[in-house]
Amino acid sequence: MLDLIIIGAGPAGITAAVYAARKKMNLLVITNDIGGQTAWSGDIENYTGYQFVSGPELVAKFEEHLRKYDITLKENEPVIELIKRGDVIFVKTDKGSYEAKAVIIASGKRSKELGVPGEKEFKNKGLTYCATCDGPLFAGKDVAVIGGGNSALDAALQLMKIAKSVYIVNVASGITGDAIMLEKLANNGNVSILNNSRVIAVSGKKFVNSIRINSGQEEKEVPVEGIFVEIGLIPNSGFVKDIKKNGLGEIEVDNYNRTGVPGIFAAGDVTDVPEKQIIIAAGEGAKATLGAFRYLSKIR
Ligand SMILES: Cc1cc2nc3c(=O)[nH]c(=O)nc-3n(C[C@H](O)[C@H](O)[C@H](O)COP(=O)(O)OP(=O)(O)OC[C@H]3O[C@@H](n4cnc5c(N)ncnc54)[C@H](O)[C@@H]3O)c2cc1C
Numbered sequence: 001m002l003d004l005i006i007i008g009a010g011p012a013g014i015t016a017a018v019y020a021a022r023k024k025m026n027l028l029v030i031t032n033d034i035g036g037q038t039a040w041s042g043d044i045e046n047y048t049g050y051q052f053v054s055g056p057e058l059v060a061k062f063e064e065h066l067r068k069y070d071i072t073l074k075e076n077e078p079v080i081e082l083i084k085r086g087d088v089i090f091v092k093t094d095k096g097s098y099e100a101k102a103v104i105i106a107s108g109k110r111s112k113e114l115g116v117p118g119e120k121e122f123k124n125k126g127l128t129y130c131a132t133c134d135g136p137l138f139a140g141k142d143v144a145v146i147g148g149g150n151s152a153l154d155a156a157l158q159l160m161k162i163a164k165s166v167y168i169v170n171v172a173s174g175i176t177g178d179a180i181m182l183e184k185l186a187n188n189g190n191v192s193i194l195n196n197s198r199v200i201a202v203s204g205k206k207f208v209n210s211i212r213i214n215s216g217q218e219e220k221e222v223p224v225e226g227i228f229v230e231i232g233l234i235p236n237s238g239f240v241k242d243i244k245k246n247g248l249g250e251i252e253v254d255n256y257n258r259t260g261v262p263g264i265f266a267a268g269d270v271t272d273v274p275e276k277q278i279i280i281a282a283g284e285g286a287k288a289t290l291g292a293f294r295y296l297s298k299i300r
Contacts, residue, residue: 001101002098002101003025003101004020004101004104004289004292004296005098008031008106008108008268008270009034009075010268010269011278011282012281012282012284012288013029013104014034014063014282015281015282016104017066018069019289023289028100029073030079030093031074031075033075034075035059035063037108037109039059039132040130040132041054041055041132042132042154047279074095077094079091079107080093081239082103082239082264084261087263088101089101089102101263101296102292102296103264104257104266104289104292105240105265107235108235108236108270108281110234110236112231112234113229114229121202122204122207122227125207126226127208127226127227129229129230131159135163135228136162138163138225140163140164141164141224142165142167142223143163143226143228144222144224145228146227147168147230148170148177149230151232151233152168152170152228153177153178153185155228156191157181160188165191165192166190168191168193168194169198171196173196174195194213196215197214197215199227208224208227211224234248235251235269242261243260243261244259245272248272250270251266251270253266253267253273256294263299265288267288268280269281271284
C-alpha cells in the first residue's frame with residue numbers, strides 16, 4: 001500500500017511530488033502528461049526567478065527537478081475513478097488500480113470546446129486548442145483565434161510572429177485580457193479584432209478553409225486555414241465523485257488543501273482556490289503534500 005498517490009503532473013502535481021519525495025513518502029504519480037497547461041503557455045513573465053521563460057522551457061525545468069528523485073511515474077494513464085473504503089483510497093485508471101493512504105488530486109483544467117458544426121470533424125485538421133504546440137504549423141497562413149481573454153491574447157501574440165494574418169474572434173463587446181498584452185497586439189499590423197462576433201460553423205474539405213461568423217446583423221465566411229480555440233477552461237474533475245465541488249466543477253478545499261474526505265487532498269487549477277496561475281498551483285501543490293504528510297503522521 002502506497003503512502004500517497006498524486007494525480008496529475010502540472011505545476012501543482014510536480015511540486016507536490018518533489019515535496020513528497022523529500023519527505024521520503026512511498027509515492028506514485030499518475031498522469032496524462034507532464035507539464036499540463038504550462039506546456040501550452042507561450043511567454044511566461046510572472047514566475048519568480050525567471051524574468052522571461054517559455055512554457056516548454058519551464059516544463060523542462062520542472063521535469064528535470066522531478067526526475068532528480070526516484071519517483072514512480074505512470075504517464076499517459078488517465079484516472080477514471082477515485083473511491084475511499086475504510087482508510088484505503090482506490091485510484092482506478094484505464095490500465096489498472098492502485099491503493100494508497102492519501103491522494104492529492106492535481107488534475108488541472110482542459111480547454112472548453114466551441115460546440116459548433118465542423119469542430120469535431122476538423123479537430124487536428126486545422127482546428128486546435130494549443131497555439132504553443134501547433135502554431136508553427138501555420139507559418140505564413142491566415143488564422144483565427146477564438147476568444148477574448150488572456151489565453152486568446154497569448155495565442156495571438158505567438159501567432160502574429162508566425163502567421164500571415166490573425167483574426168481574434170471575440171463574442172463580447174471588448175477584450176477582457178490584460179492591457180499589456182493588448183498593447184503588444186495593437187502594435188502589430190497583421191492582427192484584426194472582431195468583437196461581438198460568434199463562430200457558428202467551421203468548414204473545409206480535408207482541412208479547415210473557413211469559419212462562419214455571426215456578428216449580430218450579418219453572417220460572413222472568413223477564409224482561414226487555422227483555428228485556435230481559446231474560450232476558457234473546465235476542471236478535470238469528472239472522475240471525482242462524492243467530494244464537494246462548486247458550481248464550476250472545481251473541488252472545494254480548505255486552507256490545508258483538504259477536501260471533505262479525510263486523506264483526499266486537492267491542489268491547483270482543479271480546485272476552487274482563487275486565481276489560476278503557475279506559481280499559485282505550484283505553491284498549492286507544496287501545501288497539499290505538507291497537509292498529506294501531517295495526515296499520514298496521525299493515522300500511522
Ligand atoms: C495558454 C495559457 C497560457 C498561460 N499562461 C500563464 C502565464 O503566463 N503565467 C501563469 O502563471 N499562468 C499561466 N497559465 C495558467 C497556468 O498554466 C495554470 O494555472 C497551471 O498550469 C495550473 O497548474 P495545475 O498543475 O493545477 O494544472 P494543469 O497545468 O492543468 O495540469 C494538470 C495535470 O493533470 C493531468 N491530468 C488531467 N486529467 C487527468 C486524469 N484524469 N488522470 C491523470 N492525470 C490527469 C494533466 O495531464 C496535467 O499533467 C496559462 C494557461 C494557459 C492555458
